Amino acid sequence: MQRVAVAGYGLTKFRKSNDSLYTIAAESMHDLFNNVKSLSQHDIDAVLVSTCDNAQYTASILSEMSGIRPKVAHRIENMCNSGTNAIISAYSYIASGLCDIAIVVGVEKADSPSAKLEWDLTRGSFKHPAHWAAMFSKAHMREYHTTEEQMALVSVKNHRNATMNPAAYFQKEVSVDDVLKSKPIVKPVKLYDCSAPCDGAASLLLVSEEKIYEFTKEPVWMTGIGQRSVCASFSNVKELTRMDSTILAARDAYAMAKIEPKMIDVAEVHDAFTICEILAYEDLGFVEKGRGGRFAESALENENGSVNVNTRGGLIGTGHPVGATGVAQAVEIAMQLQNRAGKRQVKNCKNGLVHNLSAAATSATVITMGV
Amino acid sequence: MIWPPSNICSKCLSDRIEWVEVDSNGKLLEFSESLIASKLGMFGVVELNENIRLLGKIICDNYGELKKGMMVKMVKCGMEGDDAYYEFQPI
Numbered sequence: 071m072q073r074v075a076v077a078g079y080g081l082t083k084f085r086k087s088n089d090s091l092y093t094i095a096a097e098s099m100h101d102l103f104n105n106v107k108s109l110s111q112h113d114i115d116a117v118l119v120s121t122c123d124n125a126q127y128t129a130s131i132l133s134e135m136s137g138i139r140p141k142v143a144h145r146i147e148n149m150c151n152s153g154t155n156a157i158i159s160a161y162s163y164i165a166s167g168l169c170d171i172a173i174v175v176g177v178e179k180a181d182s183p184s185a186k187l188e189w190d191l192t193r194g195s196f197k198h199p200a201h202w203a204a205m206f207s208k209a210h211m212r213e214y215h216t217t218e219e220q221m222a223l224v225s226v227k228n229h230r231n232a233t234m235n236p237a238a239y240f241q242k243e244v245s246v247d248d249v250l251k252s253k254p255i256v257k258p259v260k261l262y263d264c265s266a267p268c269d270g271a272a273s274l275l276l277v278s279e280e281k282i283y284e285f286t287k288e289p290v291w292m293t294g295i296g297q298r299s300v301c302a303s304f305s306n307v308k309e310l311t312r313m314d315s316t317i318l319a320a321r322d323a324y325a326m327a328k329i330e331p332k333m334i335d336v337a338e339v340h341d342a343f344t345i346c347e348i349l350a351y352e353d354l355g356f357v358e359k360g361r362g363g364r365f366a367e368s369a370l371e372n373e374n375g376s377v378n379v380n381t382r383g384g385l386i387g388t389g390h391p392v393g394a395t396g397v398a399q400a401v402e403i404a405m406q407l408q409n410r411a412g413k414r415q416v417k418n419c420k421n422g423l424v425h426n427l428s429a430a431a432t433s434a435t436v437i438t439m440g441v
Numbered sequence: 442m443i444w445p446p447s448n449i450c451s452k453c454l455s456d457r458i459e460w461v462e463v464d465s466n467g468k469l470l471e472f473s474e475s476l477i478a479s480k481l482g483m484f485g486v487v488e489l490n491e492n493i494r495l496l497g498k499i500i501c502d503n504y505g506e507l508k509k510g511m512m513v514k515m516v517k518c519g520m521e522g523d524d525a526y527y528e529f530q531p532i
Contacts, residue, residue, distance in 0.1 A: 188523065191445045195524045196475065196484055196496040204473045205486055205496075212471075212509065257474045303445050305494040310471055310486070 071165045073279040075289035076439065078106035079401040084239040084270035084389040086180055091123050092131060095177035098271035098394075099136050102173065106275055108285050115169035116142035120156035120176040121393035122149060122184030132175060142169060149184060149428035150342065152176065153272070153396020154297075154435035160276045161292055170278040171285075176397030177271035184392040185267070187429050192305040200264060202304060202430040203343035204256040209310035210345060211258070216363035218258050222249035223366045224344040225262045225386055230370075232383025234414040237398075239268045239389030263344040265384075270391035272398035290404045293421075294327030294438035296320055301432050313346075313431035316353040320425070323436040324355070329421060331355030334377050334438070336406045336416045337423040338399035341384040350425055351379070354436070377423075378416045381406060396426040400437065407441045444493040464490045465515040466532065472499055472507055487513055487529055497527030506531065 080102030082094055089097075103109060117140045119129040129143035142163060146156040153176040160172035178184065186197045193201070210216045226246055232238035244262055252261040275285065282289045296319035301307065308314075324330060331354060339350035348362035356377050357365045365376075372378055382388055382402040385395060403422035405411045420441055427434040442463075449456050472485030483499040485507075497515070499507065517528040 189445070191525045192494060193496045195498075195521065195526045196480060197524070198477055198480070200477070201475060201480075201484065201496060204475075205471045208471050208473050254476050256476065304486075304496060305444055307494070 072167060073291060074161050074164045074276055075279065075282045075291045076274060076400070076404045077277040077282055077285035077289060078102055078109065078275040079404055080105060080273040081237050081398060081401055082271045083237050084268050084391060087269050089269065091121065091125055091128070091177055091179055092135060094269055094271045095119070095132050095175050096135050098177070098273040099132065099173065099175060102273040102275055106285055109275065111137040113171050114138045114140055114173055116140050116160060116163050116172035118156045118160050118172060118174045119145045120152040120174065120397060121145060121178055122147055122152060123179060123182050123393070148433065149187065150340065150392050151396055151426040151428045151433060151435045152393045153399070154424060154426040154437055155396070157274060157276070157396065157400055157437060158295055158297060158435065161295065164276055164278045170281050172276045174274045174276065174397055175271065176394035178391035178393040179269050180267045180391070182267070182392060187302070190303045192303045199342065200256040200259050203345055204259045206310050206349065207258050207345040210348065213311050214360035214363065216348060218250060219246055220363035220366045221263055221344040221348060222246045223370055224341060224347045225249045227370045228341060228380050228384040228387035231381055231414055232387025234412065235382045235388060238383045238387055239266070240383070240387050259343060265342050265386045265390040268389035268391050270389060270394045270398065272394045272401050274397050274400055288408045288441070290407045290439050290441055292437060293440045294323035294329070296322030296326070296436045297434070299433035302429065304430055307430055307432060312359070313349050313353045313427065313434065315431055315434035316350065316425065316427060316436065319434045319436040320354050323438050327438040327440065329438065333421050334423045335419040335421055336378045336381060336403060337425065338382065338402050339379055339384070339425040340427045341380060341386050342390065344386065346427070346431070347379065347384065354423065354425060381411065381414045381416060396424065396435065399424045399426060400439070403439050407439060442491045442493065463493065466490060467513055467515070467529070469499070469507065469509060469511050469513050470494070471509060483507065495527045497529050499529050501531050
């Protein structure tokens, strides 16, 4: 198997707009080509598009719009972890030798029909994701005494970090008090505990080991991959205080990369709701089970010098254009590892991690990257 | 027992499936209050005796008496458009 690395990326401002899906996606591809001057259209073997939109034939359309005639062009959808699923598909094509150079484009419109799993009769009329988030929050508060203030600190940190990310949708800090007084949605989940849909796109260039140095002197290697789908229905989510798909995906990624959680310097985790980040701290192995709330208290200023989480602002601060999120998370980790993250740069990063999940954490993807 | 409903068994992949009626009593695993306009009120995760879990409305006179682990009974279920709905009351 060939090794695979990130050679470049492109990103749009996350926003609300009247722009079409294709306009937004093409904007991110344009940014990628601007960032990787040695790349030309005829180099590209694969165009993979991650989106939950109802649009058809998106990969071939974007290929035509950007003058690419790839061997492989198709779309990947897996609700909120579509982006990392697409990255893993691209990785697989390159690692297997079928392709050398792939672009992954993640894109979504704010009004995409992406967040509710309509098939699942289990959720009854409570299909809005805030309902499962509230169940996870209540259970974690009950079992581990996690507090609403600790969950609010996740939102405070991520809103603050987003102000250092020009691409982020939200550019305003919030206080713990702001979060606690924000509109209640499903108790204890309030408005500022939630990520928000928006328009956005991110593109990632993946290249084989054989050709990587034609495009960058600073490759960011994909070192570990883990995915797991434990179920789709809420009926089969057997533990409300644990994300089994995340635990299993992380285990596989760490094993492949031959690293331990404590070696991760910077991580983008899937904070669809603040409780998800608290669970991610635990289930990715950054802290012991039950101590995620305490970790949130120290994460704001990273007092312990441990892993830096959601430096770009996470989903809560940056916005959540569903199909773009996983790709944008990977772009942030690549920027951090290449020392290009500007004001939010974490010093001396060697290993990064992307965590992306779907549908009440019934499936998850974990990718580790390193330099 | 297959839930959500399917035309094949997830264990043996047989397509010889039939509908069965299950006990409507279950255990309240977790609960909270929804403030989303069309869903106002208490709801929770209920586990029926055949290991089927549902998100359903909880109806009672005194919500302060709701406790994790208490037994509830399904009193209503059906379809509203494309959405199933389930309503439970404490036993």
